[in-house]
Amino acid sequence: xxxxxxxxAEEAAFERLSxxxxxxxxxxxxxxxxxxxxxxxxxxxxxxHPVSSATIVRVREGKRVVTxxxxxxxxEQLGGxxxxxxxxxxxxxxxxxxxxxxxxxxxxxxxLAESPAxxx
Numbered sequence: 001x002x003x004x005x006x007x008x009a010e011e012a013a014f015e016r017l018s019x020x021x022x023x024x025x026x027x028x029x030x031x032x033x034x035x036x037x038x039x040x041x042x043x044x045x046x047x048x049h050p051v052s053s054a055t056i057v058r059v060r061e062g063k064r065v066v067t068x069x070x071x072x073x074x075x076e077q078l079g080g081x082x083x084x085x086x087x088x089x090x091x092x093x094x095x096x097x098x099x100x101x102x103x104x105x106x107x108x109x110x111x112l113a114e115s116p117a118x119x120x
Contacts, residue, residue, distance in 0.1 A: 009105030
């Protein structure tokens with residue numbers, strides 16, 4: 001089953017880290033990604049640009065409404081994700097616990113609602 005592991009953290013906290021600590025954390029993510037690839041768990045992932053670069057799109061009464069940034073103020077922001085293949089939730093949670101972001105923020109683990117393949 002596929003799981004999306006969403007990395008939530010306070011953006012400002014990462015920016016307060018020294019350059020050395022930032023590089024070390026990113027190296028830990030790269031190392032974990034390579035380990036998960038070797039085990040056949042890693043499917044995709046990416047770090048996201050800061051929340052200040054976000055654009056929100058809604059359609060209300062048939063009209064497109066576009067606003068800058070997030071609509072709700074939150075302490076933690078979505079900063080990136082891993083898409084993994086795991087046997088079950090327990091394995092996905094185990095992978096999430098290995099992510100560096102779990103130490104400073106939170107990892108949201110959510111199974112993908114995959115549609116069955118269409119009949120030929």
